[in-house]
Amino acid sequence: MSALMVLLFAVSAWAQNKAVGVFYFTPILGHVHQSPTRTSPSLTTIQCGHPLKVIEDSKVIIGEEWSLVSVADWKGFVWKKHLAAKKPDCIQGRYPKFFDGLSLDLAELYYWGRLHDHWTEGQVKP
Amino acid sequence: MMFSWIFYVVFSAIAQDTTLAQEKELDVVDFQHVKDVLKKDGLMQEVQKKKKEVSQIREIRAEEEKARYLWPSEDDFWPLATEYWLVKEAPLLLWDFDRPDYGLEGSFATVLKTVGMLQKRYRILALNAPAPGHLGLPWSDQEFCLLFSVPFVRAMDLSKLEISLLLLEDVLRLQEGWLKDFARPANLKTLVGSNFQGKKPDYSAFYEVGKSYRKFLNEKGYSFQQQFQITKKMNDLLKSHPDLWNAYVRLLGKIDRLVKGNRQFADYVKLYPSPEMQIRWLAPEEKVP
Numbered sequence: 001m002s003a004l005m006v007l008l009f010a011v012s013a014w015a016q017n018k019a020v021g022v023f024y025f026t027p028i029l030g031h032v033h034q035s036p037t038r039t040s041p042s043l044t045t046i047q048c049g050h051p052l053k054v055i056e057d058s059k060v061i062i063g064e065e066w067s068l069v070s071v072a073d074w075k076g077f078v079w080k081k082h083l084a085a086k087k088p089d090c091i092q093g094r095y096p097k098f099f100d101g102l103s104l105d106l107a108e109l110y111y112w113g114r115l116h117d118h119w120t121e122g123q124v125k126p
Numbered sequence: 127m128m129f130s131w132i133f134y135v136v137f138s139a140i141a142q143d144t145t146l147a148q149e150k151e152l153d154v155v156d157f158q159h160v161k162d163v164l165k166k167d168g169l170m171q172e173v174q175k176k177k178k179e180v181s182q183i184r185e186i187r188a189e190e191e192k193a194r195y196l197w198p199s200e201d202d203f204w205p206l207a208t209e210y211w212l213v214k215e216a217p218l219l220l221w222d223f224d225r226p227d228y229g230l231e232g233s234f235a236t237v238l239k240t241v242g243m244l245q246k247r248y249r250i251l252a253l254n255a256p257a258p259g260h261l262g263l264p265w266s267d268q269e270f271c272l273l274f275s276v277p278f279v280r281a282m283d284l285s286k287l288e289i290s291l292l293l294l295e296d297v298l299r300l301q302e303g304w305l306k307d308f309a310r311p312a313n314l315k316t317l318v319g320s321n322f323q324g325k326k327p328d329y330s331a332f333y334e335v336g337k338s339y340r341k342f343l344n345e346k347g348y349s350f351q352q353q354f355q356i357t358k359k360m361n362d363l364l365k366s367h368p369d370l371w372n373a374y375v376r377l378l379g380k381i382d383r384l385v386k387g388n389r390q391f392a393d394y395v396k397l398y399p400s401p402e403m404q405i406r407w408l409a410p411e412e413k414v415p
Binding site: 095112118 | 194195196197198202206209210212213214216221222223224225230231234235238239243244245246247248249250251252322327329332
């Protein structure tokens, strides 16, 4: 009976969370958000190249601009435009010792991540 | 007699065997022979090949380790220094706020396209601080970094087209490179792309950029001559698009009235002198009768 309960629980959890794939974070620094808005609180700060498991949750309905991700113990939201299928060429990767030497404190890491939530980016196409 | 004969035969046989064994041993330690065998088997080449591979791998690893100590290139330096300044100035510029959606992406891209600036990328940051009203910051040749103050545009009730024209002015200033030239550290040329393996990296140039941006905003600002050049360029770009040209004149009029009538924005003219003169420079030249 208990085995059946565990199986039912596992099946319902699987149906609720469907893995879309692993994507990589592209800006220099950023945040996994509590809700899909640019000013929502940060659950955790992440760096360029960080792998994020994109999931679909039947109980969570979000706009096209955001993705639901699972990272470590967190489940939160990241701008879709900040995700890439291939590992990006990060500035930290190009200049690792220079970037480390900046010795950014927690506030700087936090604000640098927030900055990338606030940029409005675009390109003029012919 | 018989016994001694048998003994002789056996002994000589043993002695013969011993000689053969020594000869075999000699064969084994005959290095020339070994070398010949190795040569014949191609093992020497194999050893040489392996040695070469190991040395190549060591060289590659040493190069990779060295590359970790690179100072950023010029193209990477400016975005990094500009972002770092914005991070440090977050408490003053107040960009971490819930801003209204002005729908600028479409409007600004349309304005850039209309004036022929194709294939360019841009990034815009809204500030909740009243100053600077707007500003273009050094980034890369293909990308513009632009700021605008929400209290500033709200005080004049600017449309998205007018904000886009305000930002177009900043694009032209960035193309002139005036702020970049002002903020460029003297030793930057020697640092960009250099390698600091075994040394302490020199961050002075990196930190200096932010100080220069602040100095430019608080003290230097753009000159009348630079403002004249920009106004004339805007005129040239917009004169074949009357709707844009009229919107630009209307925008300058709004700024002029704001800086004269609202003390909160009075310092605007220290950075961008002078909206009143800009309107005059745009006025069609009077024909001599």
